[in-house]
Each structure stands twice: as structure tokens, then as C-alpha cells.
Amino acid sequence: MTFKEIKELVTLLSESDIKEFNMVQGDLKIKIRTDKDVAAPVYSQAPVVQAAPMAAPAPVAAAAPVATAAAVTPDLPQTADDAANANLVEVKSPMVGTFYRSPAPEKPVYVNVGDTIKEGDVVCIIEAMKLFNEIESEVSGKIVKVMVDDASPVEYDQVLFLVDPNA
Amino acid sequence: MYSRLVKQFIGTKVYHFEEIDSTNDYAAYLLSKTTPTEGTVVNTSYQSAGKGQFGRKWHVQRDKNITLSVILYPQIVAIDQFLLNIMASLAVRDTIAQYTRLPIEVKWPNDVYYQNHKLSGILIKNFIAGQNIGQTIMGIGINTNQESFPELPTHPSSIRQLSGQYYDLTVVKKTLYTQLELYYHMLRHEPDRLRSMYKDHLLGMNTHRQFLIDDHVYSGSIVDIDLYGQLVVQFSDEKKHFSMGEIKMIMD
Numbered sequence: 267m268t269f270k271e272i273k274e275l276v277t278l279l280s281e282s283d284i285k286e287f288n289m290v291q292g293d294l295k296i297k298i299r300t301d302k303d304v305a306a307p308v309y310s311q312a313p314v315v316q317a318a319p320m321a322a323p324a325p326v327a328a329a330a331p332v333a334t335a336a337a338v339t340p341d342l343p344q345t346a347d348d349a350a351n352a353n354l355v356e357v358k359s360p361m362v363g364t365f366y367r368s369p370a371p372e373k374p375v376y377v378n379v380g381d382t383i384k385e386g387d388v389v390c391i392i393e394a395m396k397l398f399n400e401i402e403s404e405v406s407g408k409i410v411k412v413m414v415d416d417a418s419p420v421e422y423d424q425v426l427f428l429v430d431p432n433a
Numbered sequence: 434m435y436s437r438l439v440k441q442f443i444g445t446k447v448y449h450f451e452e453i454d455s456t457n458d459y460a461a462y463l464l465s466k467t468t469p470t471e472g473t474v475v476n477t478s479y480q481s482a483g484k485g486q487f488g489r490k491w492h493v494q495r496d497k498n499i500t501l502s503v504i505l506y507p508q509i510v511a512i513d514q515f516l517l518n519i520m521a522s523l524a525v526r527d528t529i530a531q532y533t534r535l536p537i538e539v540k541w542p543n544d545v546y547y548q549n550h551k552l553s554g555i556l557i558k559n560f561i562a563g564q565n566i567g568q569t570i571m572g573i574g575i576n577t578n579q580e581s582f583p584e585l586p587t588h589p590s591s592i593r594q595l596s597g598q599y600y601d602l603t604v605v606k607k608t609l610y611t612q613l614e615l616y617y618h619m620l621r622h623e624p625d626r627l628r629s630m631y632k633d634h635l636l637g638m639n640t641h642r643q644f645l646i647d648d649h650v651y652s653g654s655i656v657d658i659d660l661y662g663q664l665v666v667q668f669s670d671e672k673k674h675f676s677m678g679e680i681k682m683i684m685d
Contacts, residue, residue: 360510360511360512360563360564361511362676394661394662395515395518395542395662395663396542396543396557397514397518397558398557398558398559399558399559400559400561402560402561402562
């Protein structure tokens, strides 16, 4: 089984109601479990700020803490007027394609962690079938995290950036 | 036919440059500064930094070819974006077919060919906010009056080389605008018809061909284009969907 086939399998399962899937093919054993009952993760601000200081140029180290924070606080109350609980906003991919952080290989990236963006600012390009799509942010705020590596494939609705709208 | 009923809007407003680095870039600049009328065209006699995919150089001579960008506001959902490739390539195909009277075909995803000769280049840029394509820059190059080309794997040719005739670029552009409008109307109102017309003119459709996948050669035939614009190929034992870059049809 190729990596691509496994990926397709995961996509297929995530779109279905199947919660657990087991497969044995020769030496290969695959077990996939989906956790459908968990609500869409809501990101709390506090742990993220801790994990990814705004000035830090390399966001890589922040990956694990952010994910953990999301997993343990899925039902964080959304109180917009409470700055301490302000939620991060996800910028998602509107299509399947390849994610690029800069307009061309030799050009600087559109946004870095810590950059302040306005609604309508281009944050990345997603290329699909020779169509080059500049993705505009729908929110203003500060880029807290870049969720995808440059030049890697992205799925529909995959989170590309986390933006703090209150920063 | 629709275009006869509706006042033509593509090419009503034209920015012309004797030379410019990229008409697509200028169109993007216009969009960043103002709100150009839909159908505004940025046209040039010579594009000095014109590029194909991944910056491949486009070998064109001054004053011989059509090089332009059209600004559109399609307001379609992003997942339907392949319709823009269909619209542009069909319009270019019709235009070349009209002047050459030859069976011109579309090569997936958005090239236009006569046999193994590439005749045009299309580079589309979309601006997306949320789920919708708000603005589109449709960059189109058609090899028109150029008589010679460098040796390239794509065997470039021109309308002139195929027909032996010399054409007034303004007249050819008018044809292109008319066809673009026809298909733009279809894109909004009859997308399924547009998809089916694309398959009618698709190079290799329902014919046995060889394909390169992960450096291996496979035999199969293109049987469909799915809703996302992926190529659907039937092999002896299975049918598979491919994105751009995952498969290459072997040309002679």
C-alpha cells in the first residue's frame, strides 16, 4: 500500500460515519480510528501565547503545545469581550491543492508568524491544476502560527494559519 | 450566440503597452489600486517577463502574438475553479480553429494543441476570500503570426504556421473576446454543458494513450474529467483520478 493510498483511505473514512477501521494485508496492519464526537477544536489564547512568543521567527517549536492546548480545551467558552479568552481564528483552505507561502520561489513569504494582517491581505497561494489562487484573509489580526509547510499538499478545509484577531 | 444578445464587455476597456514585464502582474496592480470594470483587458505587443508554469520562459517575438490578461469577477465557489481553465482553453481553441480550419484540441488541463504542437499558454490567477473566487486574472497567449520557434519539447507552432496566412491581431482578439464571453455565460448558467464541451475537445479523450506516472509508463485512456478538473484514466484493471503533476500524457 502506498502512502497515497493510505491518505485516500483516511480521507474516505473521515468523510464517512465509520469510527474504526482495521485492515490486514500481508505484513501490513492498518488501524484507523476517528473521533467524530469531538466538536471542532476551539483554540484558547493563553497556551498559544506561551508557546509561540510573537517575536519568535521560527514557529516550528510551537506545533505540539498548540495542538495539545486545542485537544484539552475543546469547549472553552467564547466570551468575545474577555480578552484573556479570545479565540484564535483559523484561515482554511478553500480547495485541494498545493500550498505556497510566497508568490514565487525567490520572493519573500506573504506572511510570517507575528505579522499583523488586515482583512483582504493575501496570506498564501494555493495552486491547483495550473490555477494560482491567492488566498485573502477574512480577518484582521496577528499571525500566530503557520500550520502547513511551504510547497506541501493541502486538503479542502485544512487549517492553514491561526490568527489572533485581538492582537 | 449569447454574445450577440448581450453587449460585449470583454475588451471594452483596454490598457495597451508596447512592452511590459507581465500583463497578469499589471492586471493585479490595477485590482490592488482600483476596481476595474469587468472585462478590462491588459494587452501588450511584447511581454518581457512572460512566464509559463514555474517560471518557464515563453519564447515569443515582438508584435507577432496575442498576449493579454482579462479581469473577471466570477463569484463562483473556489472548488469550481476548474471551470475557468475550461472557459479559457475552449475560447482559445475555438479562436485558433476558426482561423486554421483544423481539428484543434485542448490538452488537459489548459493547453491548446494541434497534434503535438502547442499553440497557446494560459495562466489564471484567482483572488479568493472565504469560499468564493471574487476576482480572476485570465492571462492568455496565442501564437498567432510568429513564423519560427526554437526547438522545444512542446513543438510550438502558430496560427500562421498552420494556415500559411497572416492575421490582423485586432480581428483575432475580437474572436477570442466573443468566445470568452460565450463560455463565461455558460460558466455561470450552464456549467455542466461547459464541462461536457471541454471533454468533446479534449486531446486523448477515449483513445488509447501512454501515460507517465512516477517514472513508469502505463497504457490507458482518458474517460472523464471529474468535477474538480482531475483527469480520470481507465487502465486495464482500474480507473483512477489524477491531479496536475501526478500524471503526464506521453506526446510524440
